[in-house]
Amino acid sequence: MDGNRELIEALNQIEKEKDISKEILLEALENSLVAACKNNFGRADNIKVNIDRVSGEVNVFAMKEVVEEVTDPIMQISLAQAKMKDVKKEIGDLVAIEVTPKNFGRIAAQKAKQVVVQKIREEERKVLYTQYSAKEKDIVTGIVQRYVGNNVSINLGKVDAILTENEQVRGEVFRPTDRIKLYVLEVKDTTKGPRITVSRTHPELVKRLFEAEVTEIQDGTVEIKSISREAGSRTKMAVWSNDPDVDAVGACVGLNGARVNAIVHELRNEKIDIINWSEDPATLIENALSPAKVVSVTVDEYEKSARVIVPDYQLSLAIGKEGQNARLAAKLTGYKIDIKSESQTMGY
Numbered sequence: 001m002d003g004n005r006e007l008i009e010a011l012n013q014i015e016k017e018k019d020i021s022k023e024i025l026l027e028a029l030e031n032s033l034v035a036a037c038k039n040n041f042g043r044a045d046n047i048k049v050n051i052d053r054v055s056g057e058v059n060v061f062a063m064k065e066v067v068e069e070v071t072d073p074i075m076q077i078s079l080a081q082a083k084m085k086d087v088k089k090e091i092g093d094l095v096a097i098e099v100t101p102k103n104f105g106r107i108a109a110q111k112a113k114q115v116v117v118q119k120i121r122e123e124e125r126k127v128l129y130t131q132y133s134a135k136e137k138d139i140v141t142g143i144v145q146r147y148v149g150n151n152v153s154i155n156l157g158k159v160d161a162i163l164t165e166n167e168q169v170r171g172e173v174f175r176p177t178d179r180i181k182l183y184v185l186e187v188k189d190t191t192k193g194p195r196i197t198v199s200r201t202h203p204e205l206v207k208r209l210f211e212a213e214v215t216e217i218q219d220g221t222v223e224i225k226s227i228s229r230e231a232g233s234r235t236k237m238a239v240w241s242n243d244p245d246v247d248a249v250g251a252c253v254g255l256n257g258a259r260v261n262a263i264v265h266e267l268r269n270e271k272i273d274i275i276n277w278s279e280d281p282a283t284l285i286e287n288a289l290s291p292a293k294v295v296s297v298t299v300d301e302y303e304k305s306a307r308v309i310v311p312d313y314q315l316s317l318a319i320g321k322e323g324q325n326a327r328l329a330a331k332l333t334g335y336k337i338d339i340k341s342e343s344q345t346m347g348y
Contacts, residue, residue, distance in 0.1 A: 004056030004105075007112055014116065020123045026051050029115045033058070033108055040101045046075055048096070058108045061096040128158055129194045133187040139208040142198070144178040154182065159194055167199035169232035172268055181209060181266050201231035206272070209263045210237070216251040223248075225277040228331035232270055236288060236328045240277040249274050273328075281306065285337060288329035292318035295342060305336040315341040
């Protein structure tokens with residue numbers, strides 16, 4: 001075959017650059033050439049293709065069984081003919097007869113190209129999958145490409161991700177080339193490469209944004225204990241400091257609100273309430289209803305419920321627009337919260 005040495009040299013180069021084993025490529029090539037032999041011989045059950053690992057020379061052999069009387073010339077060989085090849089051969093032995101077709105060098109060269117391209121694609125797909133599956137449950141920055149129906153196609157560098165309608169924040173509209181932060185929900189391996197599903201609504205997106213923005217969270221001084229979110233509208237987050245000299249809420253807010261504002265900007269003006277976590281449920285619930293002021297909290301830890309009394313003028317603030325403040329506080333604390341104003345409780 002012309003360029004046999006070139007084939008081996010090319011495979012050596014691929015092995016170096018792409019880190020794909022030359023042996024894997026040669027075996028794949030041998031197997032695909034066996035299939036190609038069907039065109040020449042009508043069948044390939046007993047065909048073996050051998051590529052010399054040094055010279056790159058390609059030989060095709062038919063493995064024939066030694067028999068007394070030949071009934072199938074493709075699969076069998078007479079004892080007399082076998083002896084001409086190798087005197088030691090007996091009935092039942094296999095003899096390798098070279099049957100390399102004339103134009104086989106050209107076929108092999110074409111096949112080699114296909115096999116190598118296919119293998120490189122497979123390996124690159126594997127590498128991409130490994131690379132992106134490591135980012136599952138983390139945040140990535142993507143560039144908006146276009147809307148595909150109601151979904152958004154987002155480029156993450158080497159691959160595109162899909163932001164489905166369900167994972168979009170209602171009211172958020174993107175333009176091509178917008179850079180946005182996304183939470184990676186899932187990375188699936190497919191024949192076309194990794195299929196990546198991302199989210200803008202997941203509460204973990206906010207958590208990860210704070211982790212990236214706040215050094216005290218990165219080094220473990222400040223912990224995010226709980227988070228509840230109604231995407232696009234409001235998030236409540238309870239934080240705790242392991243160091244009495246570090247103010248957990250202050251660390252998350254940042255100097256003049258710089259840290260929290262960067263995240264609010266990324267989330268397109270979603271409101272973020274940051275409160276102090278407490279092991280004491282009553283204190284936690286009082287903090288969670290912030291910015292509303294609370295008169296008293298009575299907790300039933302067994303029932304996981306709480307009765308909260310607020311000044312009359314604070315009732316609508318405590319409940320929030322369409323009940324949002326109370327709802328997020330309940331989600332954040334894990335308690336069912338019943339809010340009453342002072343005048344409502346006068347009769348009790």
